[in-house]
Amino acid sequence: MADAPLYEAVGISKSYGHVTALFDVNFSVNPGEIVGLVGDNGAGKSTLIKILSGVHPPDRGKIRLDGVERTWKSPHDAIEAGIETLYQDSGLAPDLTIGSNVFLGREKLKPGILGRLGFLDQKAMERQAAEELKRVGIAVSGSRRTVSDLSGGQRQAVAIGRAIAWARKVIMLDEPTNHLGARQSIEVLSVMRSAKEQGLGVIFISHTLPHVLEVTDRVVVLRLGRVVRDAATSEFDAESLLGTITGLIEAS
């Protein structure tokens, strides 16, 4: 399956009690592609992301990475496979330092017997965290500050930097430009473009339609748990995209 998409969800359904959050959803992303995932509140965007990141299992449907069917038992499995997620509600621990957050769940241990006993190589982590964030285009000063000392925009920058620094195949960003000013939003978009240039598959969820139209290659529109449109971004303008999301324009 040489032409299989990088990451693919086929026939995904998910219900919470009596509420059907997703119904028979097909979704995919290719290497070096930015796919926009849009839809009204409650359309099922966050549910789909949680399934793709291993937080929730789907009720029905398959997930394929590089054409191989995969089952995520936990977020840990998806992370191991190279899939990083930036969650809408910050996935950072505010009481930990920037460096500790970048390495959360992937801590470096001291060499030798101390490492075997579970002791952390904090200095190496702080140093590498600063380097990694710089490499993906996020300037940090003082990776030993705790995240609670940062502003909303700074926290978001750290969260994005962490996700891109670790992602090997796919990165999913749920509302990454929320709470950000205009200039910071533009910078987030440029960080996404550089992730795309590195050959990552990028999934971008946003309510800010101008951003979606500006940065994505393809747009998938969800409405009431179903995919109503999956087309190249060039086929949309602001009006038609909004119309498709709200259902004023009935897509095929």
Place this chain on the structure above:
Amino acid sequence: MTMTPASTEGQGRAAPAADPNPPATEPRDWARSILGNQQFLLLVALGALILYFYSKRSVFLSSGEMANILDDFCSLILLAVGETFVIVSGGIDLSVGSTASFAGVIGAFSMRGMVSHNDSEALVLVVGTIVCAAVGAGVGLVNAALINWLRLVPFVATLATLGAGAGMAIVLSHGIPIGDDTRAIIFSQAKVGPFSWPVFIVIGILVISWLYLHLSRYGRYTFALGSNEFAARAAGINVRRHLVSVYVLSGLLSGLGGMFLYLRLGSGAPTSGAGDELRAIAAVVIGGASLLGGSGRLSGTILGGLILTTVTSGLIISNVNPNWDQVAVAVLIALAAALQALRPGRRRA
């Protein structure tokens, strides 16, 4: 100071982004360095308390009274160390005191037969220690099961085991202390240098606990869990397994606390640990840990425990009605919590 995504095009470093949180101003930094250094405030408070009680009764600094304070501190601090891990992880363990009583009673049953057979005292105490630790760890496992699988909040789960442990300790012992092991009292008061040897065991446990809470991956996960459980889970940490280990650790240390009470009394008294949950939580909160989880220092807990035991001993030698002690503990908790609320830079609940 500012940290924003650096533009790849290298645009406008001249115009700083409008930052919703302006950099801290001078007075705030000053307040933070004083109020933020809770350890320093605690040391000052401890010193002031010791001087005050010494000025009232000079016997307060006698070696006998110091030994008393240390004994009291040893059985309390074991509970408070476990409580620190639990509170940092974002939970609470109300069962530590009754677990100590319960484990002490069961341990005393297991030792009573050996004492009457005149087995060597060291062997008796080793067996008793293992039994107490195992019983404590078992209670911790029950707490973890109630929280993880019955989805009870930690407050309710550990309130239930508090009641069950205290009740079972009384039922099994018929309300009277088990054993009359005067050999254990004498044995445990053997001195090594200035202190009796159990003090060194406690110091060893404190050092290891400090290393693991503050320098190890285990401690890092504990802080992460208390700081943002979702972030911990999303980062691939096995949150459930970690919670189990934290409550088992707390139970195990409480069981050891029960063994220390046995060494002091020479028996397993069913009410020996009653009320100690309040003192353990007080030590942690006075030490600066947030009950919201995610922050705390073991050194703070140790200072908090020393302050509590100093106040208790001080009130006793000042001939104050001992029931005032509970009131004093309550006042100290309230003071520590108020100090925490005033501290700048805390995130909202």
